[in-house]
Amino acid sequence: MFALSHVARRHCHLARKVTHMKIVVDYDLCESNAICMQIAPDLFEVRDDDFLYVLNEEPGEDRRGALEECVQRCPKQAIAIAE
């Protein structure tokens, strides 16, 4: 059982790599803690109006690691990746 499902997960991961990532922010949840901006300043910016702006909604695959870190470390869990 384990082996099969692990194959499935790997497959899923491979399949993901050819699709495009899209950043989805739930602005009702976002409280502009700006941790995403520190991790990926090329993707996120909190401006002086204290609102978050997404600078690049569809980043390349090379930004997946940084984006996943943003998702994990957002204190409000306001960031998601749509594929």
Next chain:
Amino acid sequence: MSRRSITIVGASLAGLRAAESLRRQEFDGQIVLIGDEPHAPYDRPPLSKQYLAGSWNEERLALTKPEKLAEFELDFRLGVRATAFDLASRRLTLDGADDIEVDGLLIATGARCRTLPGTDNLDGVFVLRGLDDATALRAALDAGPSRVVVVGAGFIGAEVAATSRQRKIEVSLIEALPQPLGRVLGDEMGAVCADVHREHGVDLRTGVGVEAIEGDGRVERVRLSDGSIIEADVVVVGIGVIPNTEWLEGSGLTIDNGVVCDATCLAAPGVTAAGDVARWPNQRFDEVMRVEHWDNAVEQGGHAARRLLQSDDEAEPFTPVPWFWSDQYDRKIQLAGRIRPDDDMSIVTGSVEERRFAALYGRAGKLVGVLGFNRPRHVMQYKTLIQEGASYADALAADL
């Protein structure tokens, strides 16, 4: 390094993020995640804010979606407490379940609240750490108390005071130090926090201790060291936490105000620790620290998990710039770095008067911290400078 299984003790933020991180590292083996609470992993920061205010329900606290959990294929054991571990035999003893022989072990058992002696059998006295604590306190606030006395004006105490005021409940906030958070922020910035509380109608009393909490079966009054008495039907005690390490006594691990780890979060071969329970030398600040912040639990959970998959040669030191936030009233207070009350301090943007500013802290010519009141962008940009090892002078001159 190949491992057949990793056991994580503690299913809150650090433990859960560790498990997720292992799967993202393509770890294929078994992951056992053990949590002593009956609840699925939930987020704690909202407990003193949205949940206590009554605007969020329990469902919104979930740290992860059930389908996400399923995807990670965890051997998830809720409501199970680890009671002992033996390093030599690698045997983990569980309460109410069979022992496990562990391969990799990640310890993330967190911390629990300190309590005031003599209050165990008194109704109406609360601490706030877990969901059950918050549910009980929320019910007490729902009952419409005439006054809440909060003992300790640290971050939890300050947030409980703020949420209670938001609910139009009278609040007395008692702090033994001359200023709230004085030991963290220094007295000058502590005084700003004090002003914010008073502006919101909190009866803040500083430099005074609690002599006794009195009542017949339930709390009726709090007696202070200056002889004054405050009538109260709810008391919330927020005087710090103790790391949960008792179950590791005699395990062969070194315990000293937490699980003592090396710079890479390794406590012993194949054993790491993360979150509130872990104490390790953070080489960036040349300081042995135990950090109780949300963000540290996430980061260290991931680091300690990866460490279990690495050889000693591959391992990297864990050198974060600690960071946290606290929402009080309409202010977002954020602090990044590691500051001491006697550090140099200078406000670089905004002003204390408008309650919107960023202040930098320097020590021995180095930028060591940034404090923001409603200045998230600045806090993060200066946090990056701390990470880059900027001098205090350069940070002061930076035009951010």
